[in-house]
Amino acid sequence: MRVxxxxxxxxxxxxxxxxIIIAVTLLSGVPFPDIGTSADSTWRGAVMDLAVAAVFLMIVASLLGWWRPALFERQRSHHKWPIFVPIIMLVAVLLNFFNTDWSQFDTSFLLSLVALGVLVGFNEELMARGLVLTALRSRLGEGWVWFLTSALFGLMHVGNAVIGAPLGSSLTQAAxxxxxxxAFYIVRRVTGSLIWAMVLHGLWDVSVFAVGHAPLAPAFGGLLGPVVGVLSLICVYWVIKATNERPATAVAAAV
Incomplete structure (x- = not known):
């Protein structure tokens, strides 16, 4: 690590x-409720700001030299069974996909959703459970690292209120x-890699946007979201237990 x-x-x-996300979205002129309702609103209101933010994150990770600790664990969780929680989330993704009327999406709209999924998964995971996690591990125990990275990830969604989302729904989304x-943190700890969390995160967001725009029936997959959340909070203890992912430099300084 350079820094x-x-x-x-x-x-x-x-x-x-x-x-960056708020500023570029405001400049796009697309209010938050319109994002995901058409190809144009998705490209301008979501993909554009995420693309700019992706460049920012890649530059920062490269300058700091944090790519490896951001993307990979030194030691995977001793308990592997909590992975069943993210698997339930994947089932919800598949249910959302099967419950989407894909005939309502033209090529441009589909490409915008793919770009959205790739960038959301890459950006938000690299930022929260990659770079921020690496930084916090220099100072805090893993329990606090999990809590604060998840809290900051939730808190950034309150910013949706600045770009046109109702404050009440933004607070709910934050929770x-x-x-x-x-759940994404569990994926990182159990698999030892942030990449799988990026994939699941991207698929989840695409499925939510798709089924929200063109549902064939009530979105049953979405009902599993709160279940996944509750189970994640119950099971996260076991992937934190006996964890020591603090950088060697931080451990040496503590001694």
Whole structure:
């Protein structure tokens, strides 16, 4: 690592990311409720800001030299069974896909959803459970690392209120994001890689946008979301237990 991880660096990355997302979305002129309703609104209101933020994150990760600790664990969780929770989330994704009327999407709209999924999964995981997680591990125990990365992930969704979402729904989304973020954290700890969390995160968002725009029937897959959240909060203890992912430099400093 070129730069020794520090908690304040992670917080600055989080602030910078949130500012970029909000600023570029406001410049696009697309209000939050319109995102995902058409190809144009998705490209301009979601993909564009995520693309700019992706460049920001890649530059930061490269300058800091944090790619490896951001993407990979030194040691996987001793308990593998909590992976059943993200698997339920994957089932919900498949249910959403099967419950979507894909005939209502033209090629441009489909491509915008694919771009959205790739960028959301890459950006939000690299930012929250990658770079911020690496920074916080320099100072805090893993229990606090899980809690704060999930809390910051949830809190950034409150920013949707700035770009046109109702405050009440933004707060609800923040709470759900805290829980779903815990599921993605479980994926990282059990598999040892952030990449699988990126994939699941991207698929989840695409399925939610798709079924929200063109449902064939009530979105039963969405009902599993709160179940996944509750189970994640119950099971996360076992993937944190006996974890020591603090950088060697931080451990040496503590000694």
């Amino acid at each position: 020794t991880p520090r908690a304040w660096i992670g917080l600055m990355i989080w602030v910078g990311y949130v500012i 759900l994001a805290f829980a779903s973020g815990t």
